[in-house]
Amino acid sequence: MKEVLDDIERWQAQGHRIALARVVGVEGSGPRDPGATMVVNDAGEVAGSVSGGCVEGAVVEAALELLRGERDRGVITFGYSDDDAFAVGLTCGGTIHLFVEPLDW
Amino acid sequence: MTASVFETLRDTLRAGEPAALATVVEGPHIGAKLLVRPGVAPVGDLGDPDLDRVVARDALGELESGLTSTRHYGEHGEARERTVSVFIESFALPPHLVIFGAVDFTAALAKVGKLLGYRVTVCDARAVFATVARFPMADEVVNDWPDRYLAKIADDLGPRDAVCVLTHDHKFDVPAIAAATRTRVGYVGAMGSRRTHNQRTERLREAGVTDAEIARVMSPIGLDLGARTPEETAISICAEIIALRTGRIAPSLRDASGPIHS
Incomplete structure (x- = not known):
């Protein structure tokens, strides 16, 4: 979170709405530890990262859906055995759980 | 106007x-926040006072160890239940x-220490050598x-911290190692050849350091990488600190035999 504070403050000053995605669990091999944070604003600007680049695109999509009101805050899982609609996974074979929420707190 | 949880976190x-920031990620009150700081009343709530109390206690424990993880509770903070998942970020x-x-x-060690995110202190009794000009990278x-400096900071040292003794002088390093092994510090390493190490071990025994305390000391310091330059040696020391913390098997010089530089 520390590394994206400057971006958050700048976006808040510009009046943007912001979504926050944080790694809250990792099983098996995962590129980033719990706490890794990415922020996305309603103009589609991105700061921080939550993986080695494998799932960032899908996380940005989810964050923008959240900001458009098409998705509720909650946990999203990416991984090798993941059967949900996202056709992305981690090449390292691990599973990561992300909590995606609006920065409204 | 009261500061929001985010504003309080940001300012902290x-x-x-x-x-430590606790967030409900599954269960009732999803997204609820509790910000916990040592010695200060928590900010925010998770929707249940008993859950707040239990999570605040656990969050302080996680913070002490520098851990970040998701924990599970009952609706009122019960252990062994999984109704509520709380992500605690330290x-x-x-x-x-x-x-x-x-x-x-x-x-070189101070530089690599900074790269790895440590707060670095360089301590030497000889004021001519220990100057900010020589070690601008140190905090x-x-x-x-x-030993006098260690006595001052002993209570603050914990499992995440490291003490490296590079003095090469029994007069300084015996009391330093003796004092360090009696703290909760996670890593104690001492530099020197195998000959220096053997002499120093004797002197440590004479100074009343127990075998168990001596066994905590990584000496000669560092992994057996064949490091030669100060920079390479710094990498071998920091790699040993990481391996000891993660419990991985990596070849330490301490556990090998023969000359360090062959």
Whole structure:
């Protein structure tokens, strides 16, 4: 979170709405530890990262859906055995759980 | 107007103070926040006072160890239930690397320590050598006897911290190692050839250091990488600190035999 504070403050000053995605669990091999944070604003600007680049695109999509009101805050899982609609996974074979929420707190 | 949880967290992090942020990620009150800081009343709530109390206690424990993880509770904080998942993110102070001895290897070790996110202190009793000009990368340069400085900070040292003794002088390093092994510090390493190491071990015994305390000391310091330069040696020391913390098997010089430089 520390590394994206400057971006958050700048976006808040510009009046943007912001979504926050944080790694809250990792099983098996995962590129980033719990706490890794990415922020996305309603103009589609991105700061921080939550993986080695494998799932960032899908996380940005989810964050923008959240900001458009098409998705509720909650946990999203990416991984090798993941059967949900996202056709992305981690090449390292691990599973990561992300909590995606609006920065409204 | 009262500051929001985010504003309080932001200001705490900017001030370089420790905090743990708890977020309900599954269960009732999803997204609810509790910000916990040592010695200060928590900010926010998770929707249940009993859950708040239990999570605040657990968050302080996680913060102490610098851990970040998701924990599970019942609706009122019951253990062994899984109705509520709470993500506890620790924003701990950086771990402390204390280097005794203002020698050539010290600057390289201080640099690698900074790269790994440590708060670095260089301590040497000889004021001529221990100067900010020689160690600008260190957070702190202290002119004091190692054992006297350790006595001052002993209570603050924990499992994430490291003490490296590079003095190469029994007069300084025996009291420093003796004092370090009696703290909760996670890593104690001492530099020197195998000959130096054997002599030093004898002197440590004479100084009343027990076998169990001596067994904590990584000496000769570092992994058996064949490191030669101060920079390579700094990498071998830091790699050993990481391996000891993660419990991985990596070949330490301590556990090998023969000359360090062959």
